[in-house]
Amino acid sequence: MTNTQIEDIVKGIHDSTYDIETESRLARVGLKDSQDIASILAKYSWLYNLETLETIREAYDSETDPKQKERLRRIYYYLLDGYIETQTAEIEDRIVSFEMNAVVNIDGQEVPYHNLHKLISEEPDYDKRDRIREVMLGVVEQTNPDRMEIIRKRLQTLSDEFGYYSYTAYNSEKKRLDYDLLRSQLQTFMTETEDLYRELMGEWVSKALGRRLGEIGSHHFAYMDRKPEYDQYFPKDKLVETYRRTMAGMGINVDEQSNIHLDTEDRPKKNPRAVCYAPDPPFEVHLVIKPIGGMDDYDAFFHEAGHAQHYGNVRADLDYIYKVIGTSYALTEIYSFLMEFLTMNPNWLVDMLGVPEDKAKEISYYSKLSEFFLLRRYIAKLNYELLFFENPMDEHRNMQLYTNELSSATGFIYPPQNFVNDMDSGYYSADYLRAWITEAMLREHLQSLYGDRWYSNPDVGKFLKDLWSTGETMENEDVARQMGYAPFDVQPLIRQFTMLKDLHSNA
Ligand SMILES: [Zn+2]
Structure with a gap:
């Protein structure tokens, strides 16, 4: 891999990071009606894919200069995380939408799921707080299969495509933490x-x-x-x-x-x-x-x-x-x-x-x-x-x-x-x-x-x-x-x- 190729990848990280951060900010601050990260990721599909990851990995493995090696290491894990996330983005979106639209019934009143935490924190009646919690957990239970699916998929990608069989070992290596x-x-x-x-x-x-x-x-x-x-x-x-x-x-x-x-x-x-x-x-x-x-x-x-x-x-x-x-x-x-x-x-x-x-x-x-x-x-x-x-x-x-x-x-x-x-x-x-x-x-x-x-x-x-x-x-x-x-x-x-x-x- 040539230096030019590596710098193109760094530029890709710079540009995609800029676009993703800006897109989520505009949605969050109310300057855009909806958020469309998927389209941005599609634009950078040349970056967050197996091929790019493999070339960075090869460059990393053959690099002997410690400074260059550390730089490539960071690039590699950043892209790997991005790649894993694109694999599960759809399920994540499904959970977000489900929770956004979930409405529950508390003592005959319709309440959006997202308001429940605030409601509990302001409810002086002990038993009513218990009732709100019960209803809340009902919604959580409905999302658990999707959450487990995300974990299953991520672990599978890490093991089948990258040879990481232990999640802890992977994070320990990536974050350099015992x-x-x-x-x-x-x-x-x-x-x-x-x-x-x-x-x-x-x-x-x-x-x-x-x-x-x-x-x-x-x-x-x-x-x-x-x-x-x-x-x-x-x-x-x-x-x-x-x-x-x-x-x-x-x-x-x-x-x-x-x-x-x-x-x-x-x-x-x-x-x-x-x-x-x-x-x-x-x-x-x-x-x-x-x-x-x-x-x-x-x-x-x-x-x-x-x-x-x-x-x-x-x-x-x-x-x-x-x-x-x-x-x-x-x-x-x-x-x-x-x-x-x-x-x-x-x-x-x-x-x-x-x-x-x-x-x-x-x-x-x-x-x-x-x-x-x-x-x-x-x-x-x-x-x-x-x-x-x-x-x-x-x-x-x-x-x-x-x-x-x-x-x-x-x-x-x-x-x-x-x-x-x-x-x-x-x-x-x-x-x-x-x-x-x-x-x-x-x-x-x-x-x-x-x-x-x-x-x-x-x-x-x-x-x-x-x-x-x-x-x-x-x-x-x-x-x-x-x-x-x-x-x-x-x-x-x-x-x-x-x-x-x-x-x-x-x-
Ligand atoms: Zn913080």
């Missing part, structure tokens, strides 16, 4: 935080619901976690201004970032939830939201702002592959978590939103406890997913495993019907968990260098911009080492939660 090592480190986190979690979560459950942890379904957590009484501190019209002031504190002027397009416009068909698109980093990045206010809205926006700053600050002259193609999503999620977790920092709540100090500590306590739940849930998810792929087609076994793993880690009972619906492809859960570990190190590092109000120091902006400028070059474990931490050390993460004891008196 899942057993990660799992054993996370087990340390689980064991060392077990008592603290049981005590604090048990107290919250009994205070909020008059029930006991271990005896109620996971959907009741959505209700506990909603906390509408805090909405007043997170007004919708202050969201963008708060972002502007936060970044200004770090010495970053968002008004000068003409490459990060801020879309806050209110269009009827726009999905209100925050999202970031990076069709061509750093030249074109979009940070999108239709503010509705409330803590959730702020969390989601700051999360996406972290991605936008990461991709918007990538060095312009970096090789395209290292701007866009990471070995996993673990790296960019460090920066989204760093920004998102500001909204549970009591000092930030006082400084940026004028929340009274006592209230700020109370909000912080409950957000942190919710995060504790979420983190333990993700650890259980990864454990479950790794077990799932040891025997993917045994549904009965996997339903039981799902319920056992998630319920014992969180103390909330998980329904077996969600065993395949509540699963991220490619062990995305592990990407998040690596980001969780590294973000805790990064935040601790920033705090030790710049104090509790690190977000108000322009040197932090400089520090972060240096990291962001390297795009997707580094792995999380490189970032950890750079700050003097041992990769996968969960102690900084554990410290983030032992802090809950200090905030406890404010709860």
Whole structure:
């Protein structure tokens, strides 16, 4: 394979990525009535096919220069993922359409399936929440055969066409991650935080619901976690201004970032939830939201702002592959978590939103406890997913495993019907968990260098911009080492939660 051929393929990745990101953005922000990714993929069928994959694979195998080899490696897995996705795109579309149009009956009322999660989180009646959950699971059960079919097809493509007989081995090779090592480190986190979690979560459950942890379904957590009484501190019209002031504190002027397009416009068909698109980093990045206010809205926006700053600050002259193609999503999620977790920092709540100090500590306590739940849930998810792929087609076994793993880690009972619906492809859960570990190190590092109000120091902006400028070059474990931490050390993460004891008196 000649260099020209390889560069044609890189250009194809650039152009198709740009077209796909733009198409989904336009649909999502309400500037297009429907989304047509299939036509774009058809246009690039010369790229996402077996022949191209084979030529890249051959070039990779015969390449001796380590730098070139790494570049080809990233190209290969990117195209392979794209190829596998085109194989199952039709079934995915079918699930999306089915769920979009599913309407259920709750106590004589017709409700769209997509509204059910919100309905549960706002329903004060315990028994009615149970009824909504039952109906919800009925819809999930109808999509499970299609979800299993996607998994079956993907595994078959990987084994029959590429010789990967173990899903875990494939992801381990592609993401360069030892899942057993990660799992054993996370087990340390689980064991060392077990008592603290049981005590604090048990107290919250009994205070909020008059029930006991271990005896109620996971959907009741959505209700506990909603906390509408805090909405007043997170007004919708202050969201963008708060972002502007936060970044200004770090010495970053968002008004000068003409490459990060801020879309806050209110269009009827726009999905209100925050999202970031990076069709061509750093030249074109979009940070999108239709503010509705409330803590959730702020969390989601700051999360996406972290991605936008990461991709918007990538060095312009970096090789395209290292701007866009990471070995996993673990790296960019460090920066989204760093920004998102500001909204549970009591000092930030006082400084940026004028929340009274006592209230700020109370909000912080409950957000942190919710995060504790979420983190333990993700650890259980990864454990479950790794077990799932040891025997993917045994549904009965996997339903039981799902319920056992998630319920014992969180103390909330998980329904077996969600065993395949509540699963991220490619062990995305592990990407998040690596980001969780590294973000805790990064935040601790920033705090030790710049104090509790690190977000108000322009040197932090400089520090972060240096990291962001390297795009997707580094792995999380490189970032950890750079700050003097041992990769996968969960102690900084554990410290983030032992802090809950200090905030406890404010709860
Ligand atoms: Zn993210």
